[in-house]
Amino acid sequence: MRTEYNKELQMIKDEILLMSTMTEKMLSDSVFALNSKDIELAKTVIDRDDLVDAKEIELQLVVSKIIATQSPVATDLRRLASTYKIITNLERIADLAVNISKRVIELSNEVYMKSLIDIPLECELAEKLLKLSIQAFIHEDISRLREVVDLENEIDDTNEAINSECMAYMMKDAKNIHQGTVFCLIGSYLERIGDHATNIFETVFYIVTGNYIDFNDLDDQTINETLGLEQT
Amino acid sequence: MNKKIKFNAKNLDLYYGDFQALKSINLEICEKEVTAFIGPSGCGKSTFLRCLNRMNDLIDSVKIEGEIIFEGQDINGDIDVINLRTRVGMVFQKPNPFPMSIYENIAYGPKCQGVKDKTQLDTLVKESLVKAALWEEVKDRLNKSALGLSGGQQQRLCIARAIAMQPEVILMDEPTSALDPIATAKIEDLMSKLKKDYTIIIVTHSMQQAGRISDKTAFFLMGEVVEFNETPVIFTNPADKRTEDYITGRFG
Numbered sequence: 279m280r281t282e283y284n285k286e287l288q289m290i291k292d293e294i295l296l297m298s299t300m301t302e303k304m305l306s307d308s309v310f311a312l313n314s315k316d317i318e319l320a321k322t323v324i325d326r327d328d329l330v331d332a333k334e335i336e337l338q339l340v341v342s343k344i345i346a347t348q349s350p351v352a353t354d355l356r357r358l359a360s361t362y363k364i365i366t367n368l369e370r371i372a373d374l375a376v377n378i379s380k381r382v383i384e385l386s387n388e389v390y391m392k393s394l395i396d397i398p399l400e401c402e403l404a405e406k407l408l409k410l411s412i413q414a415f416i417h418e419d420i421s422r423l424r425e426v427v428d429l430e431n432e433i434d435d436t437n438e439a440i441n442s443e444c445m446a447y448m449m450k451d452a453k454n455i456h457q458g459t460v461f462c463l464i465g466s467y468l469e470r471i472g473d474h475a476t477n478i479f480e481t482v483f484y485i486v487t488g489n490y491i492d493f494n495d496l497d498d499q500t501i502n503e504t505l506g507l508e509q510t
Numbered sequence: 511m512n513k514k515i516k517f518n519a520k521n522l523d524l525y526y527g528d529f530q531a532l533k534s535i536n537l538e539i540c541e542k543e544v545t546a547f548i549g550p551s552g553c554g555k556s557t558f559l560r561c562l563n564r565m566n567d568l569i570d571s572v573k574i575e576g577e578i579i580f581e582g583q584d585i586n587g588d589i590d591v592i593n594l595r596t597r598v599g600m601v602f603q604k605p606n607p608f609p610m611s612i613y614e615n616i617a618y619g620p621k622c623q624g625v626k627d628k629t630q631l632d633t634l635v636k637e638s639l640v641k642a643a644l645w646e647e648v649k650d651r652l653n654k655s656a657l658g659l660s661g662g663q664q665q666r667l668c669i670a671r672a673i674a675m676q677p678e679v680i681l682m683d684e685p686t687s688a689l690d691p692i693a694t695a696k697i698e699d700l701m702s703k704l705k706k707d708y709t710i711i712i713v714t715h716s717m718q719q720a721g722r723i724s725d726k727t728a729f730f731l732m733g734e735v736v737e738f739n740e741t742p743v744i745f746t747n748p749a750d751k752r753t754e755d756y757i758t759g760r761f762g
Binding site for chain 2: 280283354356
C-alpha cells in the first residue's frame, strides 16, 4: 500500500543520514584541523557548509511537497514535521563547525599555550551524541535515552573544565588572553553542538511517543519510567 | 469543561438477518460538537448513524440489541419515532430537494407539523436559509424550483430544510462526497457555525475533512469502534495500530 509514498519517506531518511554524515565529518575535520593546525582542511570545512545549506533547502522543499500532496497524518506527520527540526539542527551544527574552522585560521600563526586535550575530548563526545541521535532517528528507537542524557552532562562538564583551565592560563599570563578566549569559544561551540544533537534526540522522542520531554529536567526515575513506558 | 452527553450508545448490536453489522458499540456523543465517523466501506459507520434516528426501522431484517440513550430515553424503546426524527434531522450523501420551490422545500416540514401562519413560515424559511448560508444566493428566487440550484446549493438547501424543523442533532451521511471543493468548503464552514446550536454527527470518507471539521473522531472497523478520541489525537497520535494504518492509507 502507498508504495510511492513509502519510497518518499524512506528517501527522506536516507537524505537526512547523508546530511548528518556530511555534518559529522565537518565537525571532526574542524577539530582535527585545530589540533594539527591544518589551515587547508579548515578552509574545506568552511567551503563544505554550502553543501549542507543546499541539502537543508532541498529537504525542506521535498518535505513541503510531501505534506502538500500526501496529507500525512499520525506517525507519518510527526516524522515529516520533525524532519524540519532535525535538518535545522544539523545545519546549525555545520555552522558551528565553520565557526571552529574560522578560529583555526585565526590561530594559525600562534604557538598554542598548551596541548589540546579537553577540546578533542569534547568534540568526540559531541560526535558520539550526534551519531546516537541520528541512529535513534533512523531506527526510531529511543532506548538509549540514558546515554544521551549522560553524554550531554559530560559535554557540559568538559566545557566547564575548558573554561576553568583557560581562565587559569589567562590569569597567569595576559599574553594568553586571546588564545584562552578562542579556546573557551570553541568549547562553547562544541557544547552548543551537543545541545543541537540532544534536540534531535528530543525530536525522535516525539516521533516515537507523540510526546515532548524536557531533557533538562530528566532524573533517573523519570528516565526509568519513560523507558519502562516505551517497553510496554 | 464537561459537555453534556447527547447520545449514549451502550452495548449496541445490530444484525441484518444473520449478519452482525454492529458489535457492542459503546459511544458517548457530546452536545454541540462535531463528531466524525470514519472507516472503510462496510464498517458499520452509516449503519450506526442511521440508528441514531431509527432510519434502520425501514429495513425489515434488522434486529437491534442494546441501548441508545438520547436525552435520558432509550430510542430503541417505545417512543414517538416521528418526534425523534424531528429532533434528530438528517442530510444525505446526494442532495435530495423536493421537486418544489425553494420556499416550499423549507416550509414543507413545518407545514406538516401544523404551522400555518404565513408570517411565521416566512420567518422560519428566512432564518433557516440564513443559518444554512444560502439566503443571500436565493432570496430573490424563493419561488423558483429547487432543482435549478447547483449541487452545493441543493445540499445547503437540504441542511436548511433540516434546520427548519428546529432539530437538536443533525446527522450527515457523507454530505459533501458529491460536491466540488468550493461547495465542500462552504458546507464545512457551515458545520463549524452550526455546531454552536446543534450537535452534528458526520460520516465521511475524507480523512482531511474529518480532521478539518470534527472535534471528536470514531474509527469503525468491521462493525466495531476501534478508537474514539479527540480528533487531533486520532490524527497525530492514534493509540491503535489499525487506526494508524487506516488513516495513513496503509490498510488492507
